[in-house]
Amino acid sequence: MAPKSTPxxxxxxxxxxxxxxxxxxxxxSARDLPWRRTRDPYRVIVSEFMLQQTQVAxxxxxxxxxxxxxxxxxDLAKAKPKAVRxxxxxxxxxARASNLHALARVVGxxxxxxxxxDTEALEALPGxxxxxxxxxxxxxxxxxxxxxxxNVKRVLERVFLGEGRREKDVWALAKALLPKxxxxxxxxxxxxxxxxxxxxxxxKPRCPECPVRRECKTGRAEGRTSPRTRTxxxxxxx
Numbered sequence: 570m571a572p573k574s575t576p577x578x579x580x581x582x583x584x585x586x587x588x589x590x591x592x593x594x595x596x597x598s599a600r601d602l603p604w605r606r607t608r609d610p611y612r613v614i615v616s617e618f619m620l621q622q623t624q625v626a627x628x629x630x631x632x633x634x635x636x637x638x639x640x641x642x643x644d645l646a647k648a649k650p651k652a653v654r655x656x657x658x659x660x661x662x663x664a665r666a667s668n669l670h671a672l673a674r675v676v677g678x679x680x681x682x683x684x685x686x687d688t689e690a691l692e693a694l695p696g697x698x699x700x701x702x703x704x705x706x707x708x709x710x711x712x713x714x715x716x717x718x719x720n721v722k723r724v725l726e727r728v729f730l731g732e733g734r735r736e737k738d739v740w741a742l743a744k745a746l747l748p749k750x751x752x753x754x755x756x757x758x759x760x761x762x763x764x765x766x767x768x769x770x771x772x773k774p775r776c777p778e779c780p781v782r783r784e785c786k787t788g789r790a791e792g793r794t795s796p797r798t799r800t801x802x803x804x805x806x807x
Contacts, residue, residue: 581729584746587784588757594780595760598767600625603632605759610684610709611642617701617708618669622662625766631660642684645670646677668696686710699740707758711751715743716758720765727769727787 581587599605602625604616615635619628638656639645645653650670657666672695676684684705685691691702703716717725722739726732729742748754768775774787782788 581742581746583784587728587781588746588748590780590784591760591764592753592756595756595763599759599763600767602629604708608709608711610686610705611645612636613709614672614684614697614701614705615669617704618665618696619660621665621701623660627660631657642673642682643677645673665696671695672697684709686712688712688714704758707751707755711755713747713749713751713754715740715747716762717743718762718765720762720769721758723771724761724765724769727774728781728785731786 604613607613616628616632619632619635635656639648639653648670650667653666653670654663657663660666675694676682684694686706686709688699688702688706691697691705692699697705700716700718703714704718706712706714707716715721717740721743725739725742725746726734730738746757748757764779764781768779776782776785776788779785779788
């Protein structure tokens with residue numbers, strides 16, 4: 570969980586090269602995912618709830634079906650719990666469906682059906698933590714706020730911090746690195762998540778393919794012990 574007050578942190582010296590190479594790689598290699606084609610807050614938050622502890626391929630199958638059955642937040646709000654669970658069946662972790670249903674009812678009843686764009690207000694909603702709040706604020710409203718999930722944390726630790734750092738240090742770095750322009754922040758957050766999902770994976774990171782290897786503490790260390798990994802190969806969407 571993100572700390573309530575994130576300490577300020579200065580940007581690393583190599584941040585410009587890191588950001589430039591990361592965004593260029595994302596432009597070449599990003600997967601075409603349906604929730605990346607929308608800025609509809611409802612569709613964004615549905616995707617974020619589904620993606621919690623569930624593979625992208627599985628979510629890609631369920632996401633359009635769920636939205637076809639509940640196309641608006643009002644449709645979800647007025648649905649019976651049994652219908653919501655049926656639509657969620659196969660994704661697992663059914664508490665997510667219950668929380669999303671409760672959120673829809675709160676937003677429909679007290680917010681005129683419109684999700685807030687402020688992270689603090691978003692965190693007050695059922696099932697929404699710091700990451701989901703940041704993701705909705707950025708991916709739906711293009712607010713320049715960090716969204717630190719497991720993939721982002723792993724990338725930032727390996728590139729800049731070293732593993733096992735405190736949560737507040739990771740969030741502070743994410744905030745310091747984030748571009749101030751909303752559209753660029755959207756791409757940055759998507760790109761660093763994508764890097765963690767496709768290249769900087771947990772068990773066997775693909776350092777030879779990494780676009781930011783020269784900026785990465787871990788990648789440079791690997792390069793000193795393995796000369797064959799110096800060739801960079803763009804990663805293609807899976």
